[in-house]
Amino acid sequence: MRLSHLFLRIGVFVLAAVACTFAARATVAVVEDVSVVAVQEDLVDAEMSWASVLGDGLQIILEGEAPTEAARFRAISTAGRVVDASRVIDNLSVTDTAGIAAPDFAVEVLRGDTGISIIGLIPLGSDRDALDARIARIADGAPVTDLLETADYPVPPTWRAAMDYALRALDLLPRSKISVTQNRVAVTAIADSADQKASFETALARNVPAGVRREVRITAPRPVISPYTTRFTIDGDGARFAACAVDSTETEQQIVEAATAAGFDGRSPCVQALGVPSRTWGQANALAIKAVADIGGGTVTIADTDITLVGLESTDQDTFERVAGVLENALPKVFALTTDLPRPVEATAEGPPTFAATRSPEGGVQLRGRVIDDLANMTVENYAAAKFGAANITMGTRVGGELPQDWGVRVLAGVEVLAQLVNGSVTVTPDLVKVTGNTGNANAPAIVTNLLIDKLGQTAEADLDITYVKELDPAAGLPTPDECLANIATVTEGRKIVFDPGSASLTSDSQPILDDIAETLERCPDLALQIAGYTDSQGGEEMNLALSQSRAEAVLDALRMRRVPIGTFTATGFGEADPIADNDTDEGREENRRIAFSLTQTVEEPTTLEQVESDADTDTESEPESDPAPETTK
Incomplete structure (x- = not known):
């Protein structure tokens, strides 16, 4: 009996031990599962889902690849806030940053009357102290808003040169927006006058870093003329303008055509300006100029809406009255006509006072x-x-x-x-x-x-x-021929001269480009410039050659109508020769349909608008990219 009682007691103790063991293991499993879930949830909430959590008894094991060393430390800290830090086992690795592509570094700077603001991402290796000091000097006491951030990646090879050029442009331009990447600087600015605009463009064309493309767009307000005046004379010295003001290229063309019919054969002196008194200004000018030719000579002055027609002393009275009557009835209603027919004055012994x-x-x-x-x-x-x-x-x-x-x-x-x-x-x-x-x-x-x-x-x-x-002229003769060509590249950056399909008619989208080219060429007298036309390979060779010639001549005519001296210009069509892209694709054919500018004195092969900069400015090596333009088909 005593022995059986002993075995019974031993059995009870064994069963109790087994039960306690299973209970302990169950408790550990529950604690382990709860800890794993809690840590995993906190990691997900902290946007660290790249980390996985494993349980080993009361220990928590973190595995996974952290993007940075800082992210790895944050994951361990997050787990240590859920469970005791001594229970966290770190099996995390860190991604090799050498294999990660660097971000696109970019900066945008705005400068105006209220100060300078700069925003963007720059390499950590940039000299921030020097950058801040330079911008503060340019601001000259105006507020500077600095929103720059840095990233720890290698400095791109052309980044410092691009930033230096951008800051030089910022110093030059008091009202501007400048965007910088490692291989491109885009400048948009406002000038106070056309002369200042040309001066800015000339300065920006110099010392462009190698491998950095530039896009410059500077606008200047038109002058305001008051009174808005045109004066045209025909006498023994021929037909000529003493003054001419217009509000648009179309108005100028209307006036110059009337003057040409009256015997004028010089360069148009018309100045595009604000202040035109009527939308019918061109019509009134053309009628008045025709009247001077019809009376056989004299002078007509149009000042705002007042027109004064003065004949020569030799003008026939009846002819003068008839032409004046026709003019008065033909003029738009807003204009008023005054006439004067002088007669010879008798000479005196002393002569007139002088x-x-x-x-x-x-x-x-x-x-x-x-x-x-x-x-x-x-x-x-x-x-x-x-x-x-x-x-x-x-x-x-x-x-x-x-x-x-x-x-x-x-x-x-x-x-x-x-x-x-x-x-x-x-x-x-x-x-x-x-x-x-x-x-x-x-x-x-x-x-x-x-x-x-x-x-x-x-x-x-x-x-x-x-x-x-x-x-x-203190403002004349500044650009060299190469600088003139570089300035053409500046104003045509990302834009293209386009024609109606199968014709030599310029589209309306091309007019602003030609206006900007004309403004540049007005400061380049006696420039030996070749305007070359090219087509793609579609169509017959002879047809393409003729079409390219017509398009080159259309550009030449458009520049002439914009008062550009074209005596030293030539227009040549090369047809489908010298393609710059694959004619088997739509994109390639679009690239090959182009107008090219070159200096006939120094450059044998014309270049496209997109290539002018690299040929004209020896400091610039890369070609600018063109924005997509409407396709010109034949």
Whole structure:
């Protein structure tokens, strides 16, 4: 009995031990499962789903590949907040960053009157202190908003050069947006005037880093002309403009065609400007110019909506009245016509009173002739001193004599006109203001004409012999031929001259491109430029050759209508020769349909608009990419 009791007791203890073992294991399994689930949920919530969680008793094992060392540490810390950190086993690895492609580094900088803002991603190896100091210097006390971030990847080989060029552009352009990548700098800016725009473009064309493409788009406001004036004359010296203002290329073409029919064969002097008084400005100008030709010569002045038609002393009275009547009835209703038919004035022994002002190349100004009284004489001297400097004035005037009522105004106007000349003379008589001399301003004749109309009225007679001398123009002659070609590349970056399918008619989308090219070429006189046309390989060879020739000539004509001197330009069609892309694809054929510019003096093979920059600017090696353009089919 005692032995059986002993075995029973031993059996109970064994069963209890087994039960406790199973209970402990079950408890550990439950704790393990709960811990694994809790850690996994926290990792997922922390956006670290790349980490997996395993349980080994009370231990938590983390496995997986962390993207960075910092991410690995965060995963371990997250698990340590759920279970005791001593229970966390780290079996995590870290991704080899050497095999990961670097991000696209990019920066965008905005500069305006309120300061500078810069945003983007730059390499960690960039010199932030130098960058911040340079931007602060450019800002010159204005606020700087810095939203740059960094990434720890190698610095791209052309990144520093691109940023340096972008910051030089930022320093040059007070109102601009500049976008930078490792191989491209895009500049959009506003200039105060056309001269400043050309100066900016010339400066940006210099020292472009190798391997960095540039895209420059600078806009300038058109000038405002008041009064809006055109003056056209036909006399013994031929047909010519003294002034011409237009609001569009179409209006200019309408006026120039009328002038050409009247005998004008020079370069269009028309200035595109704001302030046109009527949408029918071109029509009114064309009718008035035709009237001058119909009466056999004379002058017509259109100032805003007032038109003054003045015949020659030899003009037949009946013809003048008939033509004036036709013109008055044909003009748009908003315009008013005034006519004047002068007759010869009887000569007197003394001749008409005269005032003369001369300016030497050294800057000395001599005034001589008649003035009304001592007060008028003092006024003229002080006015001239304000214009030219008191030390440069020599007075040789005389007081008295019979003088017209408006003589004082005519004399002061003569002094103001002289200020438009670098050297020359102005002679004032009761009926005529004669201006002769040299100037560095190509628009000086129009400025003088507007000045005389404003001071003396629309019927004021003027004889202008003003010669534009490029060497006297501080803004002229700046670009070299290569720089001119580079400037063409700048204004055509990402754009393409397009024609209607199968024809040489330029599309409306091409007009702004041609406007920008014309603005650039106006600063490049005597440029030996070849305009080349190319087609794809579709169609017959002879047809393609003829089509490419017509398209090149259409571009030449479009530039001529935009007042570009084209005497040294040539237009040549090359047909399907020299393809730059595969003619078996639509994209390749689109690339091959192109207009190309080259310097005939230095470049034998024309290049496309997209290639001009690399040939013209030796510092630029890569070709700019073109935005897709409407396909031109034949």
